[in-house]
Amino acid sequence: MNENKFGRLQMIALVIMRVMIGWHFLYEGVAKFMKPGWSAAGYLSQSKGIFSPIFEWITNNPDILAIVNQMNIWGLIAIGLGLIMGCFTRIAAVAGMLLILLYYVCNPLFVGFYYSIPMEGNYMIVNKNLVELAALFVITVTSTGQFAGLDRILHKLFCKK
Amino acid sequence: MTEEKKEPKKSSSKPAGKTLDRRDFLQGLATAPVLGLFGYALKKEIDYQKAQKAAALGTPAVVPEQAELNVALLGAGAQGEVLLNAMLKIPNIRFRAVCDIWTEYNLKKAVNLLKKYKFEVNGYQDYQEMLAKEQGLDAVIIATPDFWHARHTIDCLKAGVNVYCEKEMSNTLEGARSMVLAARETGKLLQIGHQRRSHPRYKHAYEKIIKEAKMMGRMVTVNGQWNRSAAPDLGYPARYAIPADILKKYGFKSMEQFRNWRWYKGLGGGPIVDLGSHQIDIYNWFLDARPKTVMASGGTDYYDKATHEWYDTVMAIYEYETPDGIARAYYKTQTTNGSQGYFENFMGDQGTMVISESEALYSGLMYHETSAPPWDEWVRLGYVSAPKVIMPGEKPEVVLDVRETVSPDEHKIPVVLNDPYHKPHLENFFNAIRGTEKLNCPPEIGYETAVTVLKVNDAIEARRTLNFDPREFEI
Numbered sequence A: 001m002n003e004n005k006f007g008r009l010q011m012i013a014l015v016i017m018r019v020m021i022g023w024h025f026l027y028e029g030v031a032k033f034m035k036p037g038w039s040a041a042g043y044l045s046q047s048k049g050i051f052s053p054i055f056e057w058i059t060n061n062p063d064i065l066a067i068v069n070q071m072n073i074w075g076l077i078a079i080g081l082g083l084i085m086g087c088f089t090r091i092a093a094v095a096g097m098l099l100i101l102l103y104y105v106c107n108p109l110f111v112g113f114y115y116s117i118p119m120e121g122n123y124m125i126v127n128k129n130l131v132e133l134a135a136l137f138v139i140t141v142t143s144t145g146q147f148a149g150l151d152r153i154l155h156k157l158f159c160k161k
Numbered sequence B: 001m002t003e004e005k006k007e008p009k010k011s012s013s014k015p016a017g018k019t020l021d022r023r024d025f026l027q028g029l030a031t032a033p034v035l036g037l038f039g040y041a042l043k044k045e046i047d048y049q050k051a052q053k054a055a056a057l058g059t060p061a062v063v064p065e066q067a068e069l070n071v072a073l074l075g076a077g078a079q080g081e082v083l084l085n086a087m088l089k090i091p092n093i094r095f096r097a098v099c100d101i102w103t104e105y106n107l108k109k110a111v112n113l114l115k116k117y118k119f120e121v122n123g124y125q126d127y128q129e130m131l132a133k134e135q136g137l138d139a140v141i142i143a144t145p146d147f148w149h150a151r152h153t154i155d156c157l158k159a160g161v162n163v164y165c166e167k168e169m170s171n172t173l174e175g176a177r178s179m180v181l182a183a184r185e186t187g188k189l190l191q192i193g194h195q196r197r198s199h200p201r202y203k204h205a206y207e208k209i210i211k212e213a214k215m216m217g218r219m220v221t222v223n224g225q226w227n228r229s230a231a232p233d234l235g236y237p238a239r240y241a242i243p244a245d246i247l248k249k250y251g252f253k254s255m256e257q258f259r260n261w262r263w264y265k266g267l268g269g270g271p272i273v274d275l276g277s278h279q280i281d282i283y284n285w286f287l288d289a290r291p292k293t294v295m296a297s298g299g300t301d302y303y304d305k306a307t308h309e310w311y312d313t314v315m316a317i318y319e320y321e322t323p324d325g326i327a328r329a330y331y332k333t334q335t336t337n338g339s340q341g342y343f344e345n346f347m348g349d350q351g352t353m354v355i356s357e358s359e360a361l362y363s364g365l366m367y368h369e370t371s372a373p374p375w376d377e378w379v380r381l382g383y384v385s386a387p388k389v390i391m392p393g394e395k396p397e398v399v400l401d402v403r404e405t406v407s408p409d410e411h412k413i414p415v416v417l418n419d420p421y422h423k424p425h426l427e428n429f430f431n432a433i434r435g436t437e438k439l440n441c442p443p444e445i446g447y448e449t450a451v452t453v454l455k456v457n458d459a460i461e462a463r464r465t466l467n468f469d470p471r472e473f474e475i
Ligand SMILES: NC(=O)c1ccc[n+]([C@@H]2O[C@H](COP(=O)([O-])OP(=O)(O)OC[C@H]3O[C@@H](n4cnc5c(N)ncnc54)[C@H](O)[C@@H]3O)[C@@H](O)[C@H]2O)c1
Pocket: B074, B075, B076, B077, B078, B079, B080, B099, B100, B101, B102, B106, B125, B127, B143, B144, B145, B146, B148, B166, B167, B168, B193, B194, B195, B250, B258, B259, B274
């Protein structure tokens, strides 16, 4: 069942990475929650690239936009909590990857495509979003939750084997 | 490693899947303290933001039971409407009357608006009639063309009513002077409508940033501007034209002149008075001084001179003797291009302040001179925001010459007015009537500003530097 073949130190390193990504997600969610009237509209409306019509459609539909906003806020918070606590870690990590992928395709960094939302740093195709996405991929395929996290308890309680 | 060793044990004993040992608990909850840390950090962050906001708002006064005030509006044009809408957001105001000579249009509009808000208001064409018939008025708000201000204000004061009179106090210094004297004689309150004097951002800038924290250091230069886009003359619906005899009675030659009075000599003062006086008033205030000299260049360069007697383009330079030494202040107003809007820019040897009434553009920025003492303390107190990190990529990569100084940190003045721009100034006036506040722009200040600003037009005509006699500012 436990497929990790990592040593203790390696597992600790992975848990630290997981917790930090979780922290980042959680605060992104909480900060948006606390900002009165926060809306994804600003980010979405600047969407460029092949998917931009979809994001534009979202921005132009107040009802859909409201749902997207709520999903984004609570998604971020839930994923953040999951990653920090190591609870349903794999689900949280996959959901996190999907969310980040959405952010990325909203404003992809194609070569020669220099307009994008002002960002700190310099990037060519790969930006911090993609790095975080790759890190979540690592989290997905290593069961850090069963090393340090509620998953360990849940697993013992509910898994037969 | 221990993990791996445990595994075989787990799988060997069947019920082991259900038993949780101490180790499982410890490791299962190993990351929980992170949430505690997160909560702690979040609380700190929220407290910090709250402190910033509180500092921005200033100390809220405890609102005592407020007396209701009876108010009339004299002059229900564009600005009268703006003031009316601001006053409708102020509690304990009872509107009693509106007076405007454009009875078929502006008067009706204002009366209807107030009726919608359930005020029983009477409309008047003549202000004398209003003053005679409306008993028990506490205040009249005057927003008539500048050349009427003195007569309207003085008669209202003499009728025993407090007055809020729009800037420019008067189009003549004699007019403005007689207003100061009337206020003194009658003992009634007179507030001049330089509304930035009550704006929380401007008050914060003066009281906290300039005076208390002295973040500007020694201010040596000032510049400011109001850029306004080219615009056609104001028109009017032909069927609502005011009869010629009535226009004449109130000092207007034609409907065109009645609508565009600000451009005519003897009626208004042109853009330098209309727009400039707001901002040049801030020069006097923030520099704590009155100018010694002024030179200016201006003219009607774009519009038709026949209908625009006052200058559409003006540039003026003042020399101030401030308590700290000489300061020079430049002001420009033009009415042919609106880009970059309006702001005032103060430059001291320790900091730069860009401030504007506009919430949209340049509303409030501070730049820290790299050589000046750090502002950490003021950031902590919320006087200015934490500096904005200039993102690479926002500026093209440039190679700085060694002689150039790096661009200074940019801070925000964290005070935002979420109300109509004129509301705080009106509130200050009403509270002064109630005796709970002091006027922020008493007639003496309005007069000083009038002296300062009206001389620009003189200097343009004279084509030379004009001096101010310190006694000119006194009454
Ligand atoms: N503080 C500010 O930000 C600000 C902004 C705009 C205007 N103002 C000031 O407000 C005043 C009015 O400006 P405006 O733009 O509203 O002009 P306006 O021409 O739109 O309005 C003037 C109104 O006064 C009426 N009026 C003229 N003479 C009158 C009289 N003798 N008795 C009664 N009513 C009379 C006119 O019918 C008109 O409705 C001016 O002094 C102007 O400088 C201040």
